[in-house]
């Protein structure tokens with residue numbers, strides 16, 4: 563029915579197709595103007611279909627809460643406008659491909675405000691503007707291997723969620739390059755080694771979770787790390803820090819080099835205000851969006 567709607571820009575068809583297979587034909591791929599595609603909560607089996615690679619103008623792709631299998635295809639990096647990629651809660655396997663680290667909009671985004679026409683009721687039609695965060699959500703899949711060092715290339719990311727996978731190895735140091743990061747969730751994996759001390763330079767980080775891994779050593783000190791509670795670090799018996807029962811011995815303690823001047827007080831206040839503002843925004847998006855996208 564929609565096959566001739568070449569001008570379609572927004573297609574939200576989640577919460578449908580109970581226990582079917584992701585279509586493999588090219589019909590949806592011919593929507594050359596599609597900017598927003600959401601097929602979440604179906605649950606659909608099958609693979610991430612090739613026709614998605616033909617949606618040259620796609621900006622937001624949501625395939626979460628399905629039962630997709632297989633790996634993340636290498637063509638993902640050809641989606642040159644995608645800045646919001648949510649494939650969480652599927653059964654995807656393999657390593658996190660370095661192709662993801664070449665997605666242009668995640669590397670350097672000219673962040674756009676996407677105007678989503680939403681009509682909640684026939685008598686109250688209006689256009690609601692959503693500012694989506696620049697997001698990569700691979701959580702709750704079966705990804706294995708190490709987090710690629712190239713993750714440090716995704717400089718425009720606001721939100722990175724790799725939780726609930728089987729990732730091993732260390733938290734890559736280059737994550738400290740992701741200076742716009744506000745949400746970092748690496749919880750519920752098998753990560754080892756120390757939390758890179760340089761992560762305390764991520765001034766916008768409002769949510770940080772590495773719980774339930776096998777991390778060790780001192781928790782970084784200063785910056786936003788002074789604001790994270792123990793729940794961010796739970797389930798890592800070998801971590802130590804002032805907010806944990808397991809305090810660091812003097813030989814493990816990180817150097818305390820934070821000098822609080824009036825100016826840094828001001829910056830801290832700004833970061834807290836910004837984070838609170840962002841948090842409320844995200845929460846609002848989630849509540850409103852979940853009603854329309856699924």
Ligand SMILES: *[C@@H]1O[C@H](CO)[C@@H](O)[C@H](O)[C@H]1NC(C)=O
Nearest residue numbers: 565566567568569570571595
């Ligand atoms: C699609 O968009 C083009 C260019 O904006 C326009 O000329 C055409 O009439 C539209 N087609 C339909 C079916 O709306």
Ligand SMILES: *[C@@H]1O[C@H](CO)[C@@H](O)[C@H](O)[C@H]1NC(C)=O
Nearest residue numbers: 603604605626627628629651
């Ligand atoms: C994951 O997706 C399935 C459908 O495939 C759904 O039943 C389940 O509630 C989802 N889990 C979470 C944590 O959202």
Ligand SMILES: *[C@@H]1O[C@H](CO)[C@@H](O)[C@H](O)[C@H]1NC(C)=O
Nearest residue numbers: 650701702723725745747769
């Ligand atoms: C990350 O993903 C998991 C699983 O999908 C979810 O439960 C968790 O809330 C997400 N983390 C953040 C900070 O949103």
